[in-house]
Amino acid sequence: MQWINTLVQGILLGGLYALYGTGLSLIFGVMRIVNLAHGDFIMLGAFMSLLVTSMLGLPPLISIAIVVPVMFLLGFLLQRGILNQTIGKGLMPPLVITFGLSIIVQNVLQMGFSADSQGLDAGALETASIPINDQISIGIMPLITFIVAVAVLAGLQLFFNRTKVGQAFRATSDDPETAELMGINSRQIYALAMGISFAIVALAGILLGIRTNFAPTDGPARLIFAFEAVIIGGLGSLWGTLAGGIILGLSQNIGAQINPTWFQLAGHIVTLIVLAVRPTGLFARTRDS
């Protein structure tokens, strides 16, 4: 019974990782940039919510209405003001710049909020759960997170397939020069993509903050979980990222069940096995080059 509980928790945790991974792979898919500060922006979202809730006295879930648009704008401006200048200049500039941003964001958060772990106070919601029987119960927050992840992925799929802007995203991803010839402003598309990635990241950060305590230096671990969900699931596959997240969450929870210190290690090892056996991921649809 303990094991069934472990599996259920692992699957639900996968929803959070899918949110992490989607933001990362969206950016890579559209402009072939890997954002090394991705995890730190997740933490920025969480801390921004902490700030909003403590200043305005709002519940964390309501703070989404403020934090997500602010983060969208921040991502949009980051791309417009800084990262667009590096497009077409090779691999090095965006990597160095996002790595620098990662270190900057970590230290700014540490200065503003101290190095201590903190949590978002969502009251009874934090621990509320639906009992299935004596031993198994499903936490409301993990369930909400999972449902939000599925909704975000479904929304993105509709956006890419059904809207003009979504088509422009896909066109820019396939061939930016030809897309420009068709009148698409690729720089605007890149900025929008970064904005959407930031919005998803903010959502993930807030949901994370309600579930567990978090600290300014947690960013790199979040980046790695995002990466692992993408690698296991396969580059360029939306629903693959969800599957990858679920496999990652399951591996971590099963590892921790065997030995509490193996939580992260188990996830890394499963990722490395996938990389060794199937480097394109389990559910890959597109290639990266």
Added chain:
Amino acid sequence: MNRDRRLILILSIAFIFFASFAFWAGRGTMNTLTEFFYLLAIAQLWNLLAGYAGLVSVGQQAWIGLGAYALLVSTDDIGLPVYAGIVVAGLVAGVLAIPTALLGFRLRGGYFAIGTWVMAEVFRLSVTASSDWLGGGLGRSIIVNNLFSSPSARITSIYIVAIVLAFGTVALTQYLMRSKVGLGLTAIRDNEDAAASLGINTYRVKMIIFILCAVGTGMVGALIALNQINIIPKSMFSVNWTAFMVFIVVIGGIGTIEGPIIGTIIFFLIREYLSDFGEWSFIILGVIAVGMMLIAPQGVWGLIKERVDVEIFPVRRLISAERLKSLGRG
């Protein structure tokens, strides 16, 4: 005097000059210089890896940490002398670099960077999981009294090893860039597909560089362990080590041998000024590195070279008139 002889002369004089510090300089000076030289060594190695081979790794802390623990085990547990321990540290890092590269090279560009970070985390978590032997998350201390006759002997020995490693990495980079491997690297950096089509085994060249850099960084890791005595996984495997390397190289000038040297000097000056500010020093260094990449990606050395035609480390291949004449005759 040709360019190579002049360089060897300059390097020899500089080496002798800094080595002489061991006889007359005070403890504080030597400690500062030790840190300067080991940061120069790891920055130069990252420059070789990222600037010349195009392998942007952000997991170089793996080799620092593994080198530190390899030194701890080989001297404290096995009883090797300290210099043998430093060599073992390099070898352990080099051997573990092979599976890391085999997995990492499956990832392209940016994802390779995160892949190296994952490997560094795997090594950190594996070391942390060993609580009985390696002390888990709290780490272990090296019993330095068994390794050195006195505290001042420790400081002098560490200092000498630091300058040997720093000059060694500079000489290695210079040698590699003048060799066939360097020619292959330049070709790969400029256009990997074209290089491969000309018969360069790009995979092998990258593998060699990746392993060499791990060996060197691992030896520096051993040195850092001897310097800090307390070996804690969180600080030994900290991504801050890679942050230092990246910031130094980017500020100084990536893809040049002079760049990391100038970068380390600037890094030290900034840090001395900001040592009381804690997080601020990281933020300011990060902002400078990001700004540098945007405004002057060639770094401070690149800016200098635009104004004056100097080259301390000649890695360019020049056509010599005599050689042309002899070719013409033949």
